Amino acid sequence: MRRSVKTILLLIVLVVIGAAVLRLGHDYFMRTAYPLGYREIVEEEARAQGVDPALVYAVMKAESNFDPDATSHAGARGLMQITPDTFDWLQTKLREGVSYTADDLYTPRVNIRYGCKFLQILQDEYTEQVTALSAYNAGMGTVNRWLRDPSISEDGVELNRIPYPETERYVSAVLRNYQTYRELYEFDEIGGTFHG
Known part of the structure; x- marks a missing residue:
């Protein structure tokens, strides 16, 4: 026994x-x-722009899988895949007194800084996260047209559907990544420091 x-x-x-x-x-x-690549830069720039660092990581994972030299078929560059035209526009919003070239998008600090700024602008413009992420991928002009179309958006704020399959896949991937980062890592507050 x-x-x-x-x-x-x-x-x-x-x-x-x-x-x-x-x-x-x-x-x-x-x-x-789901690494915390470029952690020091992400924490600093996310805090400066008031963006959730988990969202920054989610976008980087979906956009480039943390490859600073990534280039898309549309010409988007770097970690957060910013197109040169968007970068030129963002430079007018984040006046640093420095004139960058499109090749500077391959520099992690520059790319993350302007990617965080872009996320902040989109979050201020669109109250719904899906709408903001759709604009990150498809462009603000495209999303604004969608919001004016009652077959796509009943209230002009939230998208009932995402007409572009590529954008729909992108938004789904970012949201999955975001949820995973939130589950894997703890942080103090939006723009705060990750722990773990």
Whole structure:
């Protein structure tokens, strides 16, 4: 009888240890798949623009998977995939007294700074996150047309559907990434520091 109690206790201990090891392995895998790349820059720029750093990471993951040299078929560049035209426009909004060229979008600090600024502008313009992310991908002019179309937006604020399949996939990917980052990492507040 004593031997079977010891065996049962040993099995319980082994199951608990095994579960802990699996959990640690899962956390390690997820944090490797969803890294905090360019952490110092992201925290600084997200805080400066009042943008949730988890959203910045979610956009970078979807846009470039943290490749600072990424270039899209549409000519978007760098970590947060900003087009040269959008970059020129953003430079008029974030007056730094420096004139950057499109090649500067491959510099992580510049790209993240202007990507955070773009997210801040879009969040101020559109109260719904899906609408703001749609504008990040499809452009503000396109999204404004969608909002004026009652078959796409009943209230002119929220999109009932996203007409472009590419934009719909993009928004879904960013929202999934965002949820994953929020679950994996804790942070103080919007623009605050990640812990973990």
